[in-house]
Amino acid sequence: MSKDITTQILHADRQQKVEHNAIHKPIHIAAQYSFADVRDLIAVFGNTPGYAYSRQGTPTVTALEQKITLLEEGINTVCFASGMAAISAVFLTLLKAGDHLISSHYIFGNTKSLLSTLENLGIEITMVDTTDIQAVKAAVKPNTRMLFTETIANPVTQVSDLKAMGDFCEEMGLLYFVDMTMVTPYLLKGKDIKASLVMHSLSKTICGHANALGGSITDTGLFDWSHYPNIQDMYKSYPVKNWGFVQVKKKGLRDMGATLSSEAANRIAIGMETFTLRAQKSNDNALALARYMQESPIFADVKYPGLESHAQHGLAKDLFKDIGYGSLIAASLRKDIDLVAFLNSLQTIILATHLGDNRTLCLPVAPTIYAESSAEQRALMGISDNLLRISVGIENVADLIDDIERAYANVMLK
Numbered sequence: 415m416s417k418d419i420t421t422q423i424l425h426a427d428r429q430q431k432v433e434h435n436a437i438h439k440p441i442h443i444a445a446q447y448s449f450a451d452v453r454d455l456i457a458v459f460g461n462t463p464g465y466a467y468s469r470q471g472t473p474t475v476t477a478l479e480q481k482i483t484l485l486e487e488g489i490n491t492v493c494f495a496s497g498m499a500a501i502s503a504v505f506l507t508l509l510k511a512g513d514h515l516i517s518s519h520y521i522f523g524n525t526k527s528l529l530s531t532l533e534n535l536g537i538e539i540t541m542v543d544t545t546d547i548q549a550v551k552a553a554v555k556p557n558t559r560m561l562f563t564e565t566i567a568n569p570v571t572q573v574s575d576l577k578a579m580g581d582f583c584e585e586m587g588l589l590y591f592v593d594m595t596m597v598t599p600y601l602l603k604g605k606d607i608k609a610s611l612v613m614h615s616l617s618k619t620i621c622g623h624a625n626a627l628g629g630s631i632t633d634t635g636l637f638d639w640s641h642y643p644n645i646q647d648m649y650k651s652y653p654v655k656n657w658g659f660v661q662v663k664k665k666g667l668r669d670m671g672a673t674l675s676s677e678a679a680n681r682i683a684i685g686m687e688t689f690t691l692r693a694q695k696s697n698d699n700a701l702a703l704a705r706y707m708q709e710s711p712i713f714a715d716v717k718y719p720g721l722e723s724h725a726q727h728g729l730a731k732d733l734f735k736d737i738g739y740g741s742l743i744a745a746s747l748r749k750d751i752d753l754v755a756f757l758n759s760l761q762t763i764i765l766a767t768h769l770g771d772n773r774t775l776c777l778p779v780a781p782t783i784y785a786e787s788s789a790e791q792r793a794l795m796g797i798s799d800n801l802l803r804i805s806v807g808i809e810n811v812a813d814l815i816d817d818i819e820r821a822y823a824n825v826m827l828k
């Protein structure tokens with residue numbers, strides 16, 4: 415089979431002999447599976463792959479998992495009902511009280527909120543500036559178990575020093591867990607940065623159509639689980655390379671139950687067929703829009719990793735090889751422009767949260783996704799009161815620029 419990821423995804427289901435030679439794996443809705451021989455029932459409760467009860471997976475979900483494994487060139491993938499469920503499963507099954515986790519200042523707000531729950535459970539957390547490898551190195555303690563980071567930060571687009579962190583984790587034997595939602599395997603694979611575990615919110619660019627939620631964890635096969643202290647004895651009957659993955663799947667999926675439905679898995683799999691094309695288009699649009707915004711008097715302080723003015727532009731160029739720089743732009747509206755009137759005048763650009771949609775979305779950051787933060791915290795994060803987050807879609811970029819120009823003209827007339 416071709417190495418090209420679009421070709422691989424388009425033909426992945428057919429490699430598994432789908433019933434009636436259908437080109438898609440069907441949507442299996444059964445909650446349980448039957449057995450003619452009780453020994454087969456017993457076997458799936460052991461180490462033998464198979465289906466017994468759908469909380470632990472269905473053939474439709476497995477087909478999606480296999481495609482994500484292909485994309486990441488990993489060894490195993492498990493899906494969850496959302497990206498947050500996937501992240502929670504890893505933290506709650508691989509860390510325990512007394513462990514130390516290093517994370518980033520620049521992470522998704524809900525993940526940050528989850529970290530505070532972990533602290534209440536007795537896990538020590540240090541947040542560092544992950545654009546600076548020296549800050550990461552300085553945070554390591556004897557009880558450090560895991561380094562968790564994102565790639566391009568939401569909303570201010572800081573780019574973490576992902577390769578340097580991967581090299582460091584390899585040298586230290588630390589588990590390197592990376593939320594790669596913002597880059598997708600189109601720009602960067604977990605293996606390229608030596609990640610141990612890769613998380614994707616499938617709700618974003620990979621699905622793209624904003625019609626399903628999902629999350630995934632992929633084991634890249636790079637981490638040596640034999641010395642990881644938190645593996646429970648019963649999972650040591652599996653090959654060492656699968657220890658961590660089996661624990662996340664059994665404890666995180668089976669016991670906690672945030673299962674992806676077959677219906678959602680099917681929608682995500684259909685979206686995934688075109689995600690590389692959509693990723694390229696939205697990234698090209700974002701670069702064009704960011705260049706326009708940088709020149710425009712409407713905006714100040716435009717942040718986009720593809721702009722030469724971005725603090726980590728060099729790092730981003732090295733990581734993403736100039737293929738693209740993501741679909742997220744952050745910029746402040748000029749102070750004398752009425753924020754509410756401007757946003758309410760937009761017609762093509764949708765006022766909405768969410769990211770990586772086919773449509774372009776915009777929201778004012780401070781009163782929405784940072785509403786729980788104090789003014790001081792927002793200032794520390796570089797979030798001004800009139801900061802806008804734009805998730806760029808796949809429309810004709812000229813239509814997006816026209817929409818902004820029309821909204822601006824409309825506000826200035828008043």
Ligand SMILES: *Cc1c(COP(=O)(O)O)cnc(C)c1O
Pocket residue numbers: 496497498499522525564568593595596615616617618627628629769
């Ligand atoms: C959206 C998002 C998540 C959470 O994913 P859901 O599928 O919405 O639960 C996690 N991390 C990043 C970077 C995201 O953008």
